[in-house]
Amino acid sequence: MTDIDALTAADPAPVTTSTGVDALHEMRTTRKRHRLGDLEWFDAAYKVYVVALFGGIVLLWLSDLVGDAELSAAQALDVAANGPAVVGMAAVIAFVAGLRSGAQGGPLALEAADVAHVMLAPIPRRTALLRPTVQRLRSAGFAGAAVTASLAQLAGRRLPGTPVAWFFAGGLFGLNLALLWVGAALVAHAIRLPLVVSTVVGLVGVGWQAAAITWGVPGPGNLDGSLGLWGWRQHGIDSLALVFTAAIVVIGVLLVARTSLEALARRASLVAQLRFAVTMQDLRTVILLRRQLSSEHTRRQPWVQLSARGTGPAVWRRGWHSLLRLPAGRVLRMLALTVGAAACQVAVIHGTSPAIFGTLVCTFVLGLEVMEPLSQEVDQPDRTDSFPLERGDLMFRHLAAPAVALVPFTLLGAATAVGIDAAVTDGSRVAGAIPVALLLAVAATFAGASGAAISIVRDAPDPMSGTTQDVYLPPEMAGFTTVLRTVIPLVVSAAGAAMALGTRGVIERGDASPVATAARGALAIVLLTAGVAAWVRSRDRLRRKIRAFMSEGREHTRQQQQQRSNR
């Protein structure tokens, strides 16, 4: 009998899981040892200490820079009355996002090899998945707590309560949101919740919470929202929100064995790419992969069929062919980003300066979404270079269709901002708010799109790349230039969002026309957008010139050195 005979039907595998479970634990321990083998624990602990210390100092320093005024007693009462509903919307959105994530594949991602070797082995699925599940809960919880704690201590500077109390309350609130999201995703995936049901539940939940904000009816997220205000005051009943979250998480963990291997296998490869893209600070690829993780596909039939005999410019028509195939979910997301940006702009106008970061994120992502035709072109470099057209010219022409497509979103953003401002000010200044909102919306959306265009174009393959790439920069500059490449698109996008700060200053001081200030800001952003478009068009030419100049300089230096050595 051969060795293979011994392993096949003559000796079928007994279903005894203890050896397999032991092997799994040992393998994980071995791999951990491999990963951490060279790690100096004292060194690592010191680094964590230094990062935490300096991170905390920077956070406090930046928070002090904000300098927003404390709310008046009347405003604070307003926050006490409406805050739980408004903040609770975040909990509702987290829950709905969890349901949709679960319906689209769940929150877990294993290595492809784990799917092939561990999940197909005869050991209980729950045993195999428990550790990745706990890791997912832990990482999401930490990230949620850290972000909201940082934001909450800012609230503590305007509202009653100490910043420290707000910091910890915010951390608890963020932890609750993150666990709610992961727990809902686990449960939705385990029960194979159809995507359409998750969407309907989401619409009902968000609509209900919106009604709670508008009309003061009890909303599904009010207890969670009230928990978010624990830095100021604590209501025992709010703990029920934590109980609900804990229950969802426990149910999700108990059902984790029902996780679909198909979803795990699909997510395994995408998540590996996603981690790499995050490492490379490639925001556009991160968003692209997020779409793939959500199984988001373009529409087979466009919303509107362009005439096949149309005679418009080829790139313009190609842009619209792309935009008219955006799926409904993506259009809804773009609408939500627009509404979110508008809400943040109103918050800035009403004194919450950090809300410009919300505007920045919303408009930048909106820009990335609307720049789909340009992204597709960048992703097909071989085809791009086969066209009888300078690459810069081609990319420049790709900006036209997205720019026009942004117009309705700009109008929606302005209308939303006017609506929210009217709700906050009891409609006392609607007429004056319309032009200001419109101009600020133009500034924010087009700056966001400009930043997105830079982010996309800068990731395009460099036709001059190769061994000589970036040799004109010393190696010490590599890290700095990488950071710069990531930061510049965000800074350009932030320029539009920041225009609201200037307008707010004029409104508060009353020493100039807010419309004129907003108009000057919008004009500056239009000029900035034109500058970005010009950069897109001439980027390759500029780079060629810089390289030629640097090569010339190096050649000159080499000749001088040769002459000196000859002497």
Next chain:
Amino acid sequence: MTAPALALRELTKSYGRADGDRPALSPMNLEVPAGQLVALVGHNGSGKTTMMRMVAGLLDPTDGEVDVHGHARSSLEARAELSYLADSPTFYDDLSLREHLEFVARMHGVTEWAADADRLVGRLGLADRFDQLPTTFSRGLRQKAAIAIAFVRPFSLLLVDEPFVGLDQAGKDALLVLFDEAHAGGATLVVATHELSFVHRADRLLALADGEVRYDGAPGDTDVHALVFHT
């Protein structure tokens, strides 16, 4: 009565989002008795890999059921019986070939794995790469490593998807011997391949086209080339 090694009942897979989309696998009914060597052929996109991945539990069927030796697919018992050699092997990037073999063998309850692993890698020509990382291997060596991993554990049903791709002649010969030994040992083998020369080694030929079974019978009774490329 002994349960068949593999039983598919109305097994269906549809990736489509529109009603008019053709399913990747139309409702399929199939029984493979224990000990049979089945060659699975079909043009690209015919549904071979979809079927295999559903049997292995890596794809969720749109409809239908799969039993492996009478156990539902993905159950602990079915996973113990079934070894799946995928068309694109995956490895941990921080485990050597030896560590992979140890891990997979022990996951399947094999404690005395070392001697079998030694012999397997020797026969596949991987002895001098035993302690290297398979993620750094060439396409052919990766395939050999995947074969070793598929065979180091016990199984009674072996599903193999395009096993000859990337293999040199020595690798192909070694794999054929492993197939023969497993078959002689009583295992059931289902081998999806485009190597039509392999078909005549099989007890049974199954030809798929556009997600449907177009032929199910003895390999000698038909013109395999015509069946695969002209259906």
